[in-house]
Amino acid sequence: MSVVGRQMARSNSTAHHQRQYSDNFLDASFNSKWLQSSNFPSSQDFCNYGGGRMSRKSPEPGTPPVCSRSSSLRKNSDEYVSPNELSPGLLDLHSFDTELLPELQVPNLYEGYGLQKPVRGKSFDDSEQYLASNKLLNRPRGMAENNLLKSISVDKERANNVAKIKVVVRKRPLNKKEIAKKEEDIITIESNSNALTVHEKKLKVDLTEYVEKHEFLFDAVLNEDVSNEEVYSETVEPIVPLIFNRTKATCFAYGQTGSGKTYTMQPLPLKASQDILRLMCHTYRNQGFQLFVSFFEIYGGKVFDLLNDRKKLCMREDGKQQVCIVGLQEYKVLDVETIKELIERGNATRSTGTTGANEESSRSHAILQLAIKRSSDGSEMKPARLVGKLSFIDLAGSERGADTTDNDKQTRMEGAEINKSLLALKECIRALDNDQGHIPFRGSKLTEVLRDSFVGDSRTVMISCISPSSGSCEHTLNTLRYADRVKSLSKGNNSKKDTLSSSSNLRESTALPLASALPTETFEDNITDVPYEKNKFGWSKQIERDTSPPFKVDPVPSERAEGNVAVPYSDYNKGQRGGLNGLTEDDFDYTEETYEQQKMLRKMNRKAQTYQMPALEEKWKTDALTKLVDPSTFDDNHSHSDDDLNTLLRGRSCICSPKTSGGHNRDC
Ligand SMILES: Nc1ncnc2c1ncn2[C@@H]1O[C@H](COP(=O)(O)OP(=O)(O)OP(=O)(O)O)[C@@H](O)[C@H]1O
Known part of the structure; x- marks a missing residue:
């Protein structure tokens, strides 16, 4: 069934919307309970204790209205969010509000923020130090203004030390299907290290098998035993406090279909909201x-609003090239329970489809944004303006055009669109790092939407999800090379070191005789000993059918959207032609503008490849024999940081030819 069909069917059954998790895994029972077992406090608990990791404190006088509002929300069970708590219906994606906001005179950024867990990896070491020193300071309220300002500048300085781009890799366990097919776990991760090795089985010209080792180094590498809680500590937790200080942060998951992106991403916003609310309370x-x-x-x-019946939205750009999503519902939230409801509702509405690797594959990029706002004088009387923002993006599965040949046309077109946006995303990060005047945000809708998250004071965390199975080796290498490329864009000292090690490791990929090289332990070996925590935070596979009435919220048309933001986005009119149900083949054809963008990207890609040539030469020589044996592997074996780029381009151009070739998509 096409996604359209599926979507329609799902509209008649909420239960059918729910993403299914872990049915391939042996310990699925814990997944459905992650929310209950993760000790998320109720809103009341929240106000009293400030969440699980905070020490208990009795409620102080002057507890902000935040707390009482939340209980009033709970009383009114039919309306989780009252209409007067809705934003004007326009998500302002820009920094101009931020810029207008005066410097906040706030006490220490981390005062009372009881982060006690050590943060693994390297990039955020500074933040750990930062937290410790701030905890020691523990300044009382009403401190002298000059001290306060001094502390803010120290805060800022330290915040600047938190890496701009952090790349984390997460390996999932082998699933039942893979174990049944006797696939091996080809990824080894040394404990307490940031390195991982892919053991790729290959054939020599004389048909003897050998294993080529590919070693990679990232900011952090998380093995299959790492819980979602730990993933959060490693990735998002350190940047949560920064968004109160005008930072825009983005966390996205990348990886092949079925590698665990959604499983990894879905718990993060809830945990982040919990910490944000805690900071707001303390x-x-x-x-x-x-x-x-x-x-x-x-x-x-x-663009479709997942919290408003998948209402089709349009993006507009004003004269200052600032992008707005017109009509997007924003909900003011006061407690974790409400956020949980909203997230579940949105996830249930998301477009999913079936791919060879994942029966409930996300075929869309889902973007959940947590925006911190504040009025200029800190009161609730004046309209709130954006201070900082945390965006969570669960990217659709990355897969090559070649892998989609067994799928229907719809799926292949989705694949093309997905590849296009992944390519554009990388190009933007690349351009940002090179301090290029022109950032190709217009390469895709995804990058347009994320535009403001990449400019100014931004932080990006990329979580690369990989499958451990031998059958996914090629994809895994592509994912890791994409991650390696993103990492190499970061200018921090750590990343430079990583890039060097990483590329030298790649060049020095070693070939070993098969018997001595393959890791022996698989997930199967550990089946009987699955730690409870491993799936405790997993996203619920069997979310109960939602029997509660839908949110009764009247979409409030935004005055700004209808009035002030006048410059229409160029694709807007085209976008109006059909909703999801009205998708046509033409919708996937390139506009002239997009085609020009892609041409430019190709050019840039060629240029980048030229620079890489000497580094690649040695590897190419090493692999020359293999090429003779298995020509189909040529591309993936012979390129490094940019081969995924080429793959994406090739996959995309195979599936989705530009209009100049007759306006129809042609299969290669
Ligand atoms: N670390 C993990 N531990 C246990 N189960 C996992 C883990 N990662 C993923 N899974 C399981 O693997 C299956 C596929 O995961 P998921 O849907 O998150 O993949 P995905 O990368 O989002 O795929 P797609 O891009 O197709 O949407 C799910 O059943 C999920 O529960």
Whole structure:
């Protein structure tokens, strides 16, 4: 069934919407309970204790209205969010509001923020130090202003030390299907290290088998035993406090279909909201900060509101090239329960499809944004303006055009669109790192939407998800090379070191006789000993059918959207032609503008390849024999940081030819 069909069918059954998790895994029972077992406090608990990791404190006088509002929400069970808590219906994706906001005179950024867990990896070491020193300071309220300002500048300085781009790799366990097919775990991760090795089986010209080792180094490498809680500590937790200080942060998961992106991403926003609310209740008590949530998806190059019946939205750009999603519902949230409801609702509405590797594959990019707003004087009387933002992106599965030949046309077109946006995403990160004046945000809807997250004071965390199975080796290498490329874009000292090690490791990939090289332990070996925590935080596979009535919220048309933001986005009119159900083949054809963008990207890619040539030569020589044996592996074996780029381009151009070739998509 096509995605359209599936989507329609799902509209009649909420239960059918729910993503299914871990049915391939042996310990699925814990997944459905992650929310219950993760000790998320109720809103009341929240106010009293500030969450699980905070020490208990009795409620202080002057507890902000945040707490009482949340209980009133709970009382009114039919309306989780009252209409007056809706934003004007326009998600302002720009920094201009931020710029207008005066410097906040706030106490220490981390005061009362009880992060006690050590943060693994390297990039955030500074933040750990930062937290420790701030905890020691523990300044009382009402400190002298000059001290306060001094502390803010120290905060800022330290915050700047948190890496701009952090790349983390997460390996999932082998699933039942892979174990049944007797596939091996070809990924080894040394404990307490940031290195991982892919053991790729190959054939020599004389048909003897050998194993080529590919070693990679990232900011952090998480093995199959790592819980979602630990993933959060490693990735998002350190950047949560920064968004109160005008930072835009983005966390996205990348990887082949079925590698665990959604499983990894879905718990993160809830945990982040918990920490944000905790900060609002403690460090920023009574300072007028407000938390807003929005959730939308980009499917087939179009934007749909996941919290408003998949209403099709349009993006507009004003004269200052600032992008707005017109009509997107933003919900002001006061407690974790409400956020949980909203996230579940959005996830249930998301477009999924079936791929060879994942029966419930996400065919869209889902973007959940947590926006911190505050009025200029800190009161709730004046309209709140954006201070900082945390975006979570669960990217659709990366897969090559070649892998989609067994799928229907719809799936292949989705694949083309997905590849296009992944390519554009990397190109933007590349351009940003090179301090290029021109950032090719217009390469895809995804990058347009994320535009403001990459400019100014931004932080990006990329979680690369990989499958351990031998059958996914090629994809895994592609994912790791993409991650390696993104990492190499980072200018921090750590990343430079990583890039050097990583590329030298790649060049020095070693070939060993098969018997001595393959790791022996698989997930199967550990089946009887699955730690409870491993899946405790996993996203619920069997979310109960939602029997509660839908949110009764009247979409409030935005005055700004209808009035002030006048410059229409160039694709807007085209985008109006059909909703999801009206998708046509033409919707996937390139506009002239997109085609020009792609041409430019190709050019840039060629240029980048030229620079890489000497580094690749040695590897090419090493692999020359293999090429003779298995020509189909030529591309993947002979390129490094840019081969995924080429693969994406090739996959895309195979599937989705530009209009100049007759306006129809042609299969290669
Ligand atoms: N670390 C993990 N531990 C246990 N189960 C996992 C883990 N990662 C993924 N899974 C399981 O693997 C299956 C596929 O995961 P998921 O849907 O997250 O993949 P995906 O990368 O989002 O795929 P797609 O891009 O097709 O949507 C799910 O059943 C999920 O529960």
